[in-house]
Amino acid sequence: MAGKPKLHYFNGRGRMESIRWLLAAAGVEFEEELFETREEFEKLIQGEKKSLFPGQNSMVEIDGMNLVETRAILRYLAAKYDLYGRNIQEQAWIDMYVEALKDLSDMIMFFPLSLPGEKAMNLEYILQRATTRFFPVYEKALRDHGQDFLVGNRLSWADIQLLEVILMAEECKPSVLTGFPLLQEFKARISCIPTIHKFLQPGSQRKPPLDEGSIETNIFIWLNL
């Protein structure tokens, strides 16, 4: 059988972090080849490991495939590791939940690219969206069925994605879950799942938020210009 999945990206969260979360939660060990400089990046995209579209800057080698496109990778992993529901309806709910979360996480992810004069305004917008458009939906979902997980009474991609985004939002504002008691319980509960708990420990492959002015921030900026 093939070896461990191998992630090609820069040494930061960006578009790869949700993939790291999903693999870690599924208990799958993975390797990373992280580029640190522009030269390494050029080598990656021109190298033997040809990616589908020219200029792609992230790739996962898994099961004999060179997968690109974040959503393609995430869906493959979710299906492979039984985190995508047991039937088409559960899949539909998971998709609705994760697609909405991606809207929110993209806003937070691109925040470092804000123009200095817009930073405060963007942050306020993010928090307003989080607390009025997104979190209420997930709080209600948990309240309505009273179960521990968002879909199908068992762990799925939706739960993992929600935890990731909750933590990202808390980095923006630690008290962001005030008024969402079920989400607070959810956060505690999902964080305790052994594979996830391990991923949340220092020294794991989880990446920190970007430090303003750091090399990684600069790489992220020119990757996304």
Add this chain to the structure above:
Amino acid sequence: MAGKPKLHYFNGRGRMESIRWLLASAGVEFEEKFIETPEDLDKLKNDGNLMFQQVPMVEIDGMKMVQTRAILNYIATKYNLYGKDIKERALIDMYIEGMADLNEMILVLSLCPPDQKEAKIAQIKEKVTDRYLPVFEKVLKSHGQDYLVGNRLSRADIHLVELLYYVEELDPSLMANFPLLKALKTRISNLPPVKKFLQPGSQRKPPISEEDLEKARKIFRIK
């Protein structure tokens, strides 16, 4: 079983058009309820019909589905247009996510300020001929089959052909050097449900007029 799917959107392409294409190509009849005013949209929101306060929304099989990709995934899975296993699905997903980027660029073109439009169009044309079309031409060439994935019709073919129609609307000469894509477009267009959808009078929407664009801006409160 439930009735026909019901699509809630404004009377234009926007983010709903790929859903219309997929349903139509699968031979699925559907109804549409058009949002004509900001009040219509408010009513949908206030009645609790839009999970994240956004459209597209599609009533299907007892669900009020939102999020374009979630809706498309559901339809593709239900009507067997998503590959035969997770590896084929991965390939389909890679192709369609690539297409989604180009589709998005073309979609937002109508919102582009007039003085930037020409530059934007030039940018899109370059991406079409240098980045996107060569990839799909190469895929078809590499296996010599009639469809992009798995030697049978999938959503990848339908989304691509929809996109090729938009490319042609932008500039027919862009397809000049892509014979296999032209052949795919012809072949898919001749499938009976697709052929029907391409006829005048179908639920396929035309490019947006200035008047309808103004209306859409009002509905969605876009400046």
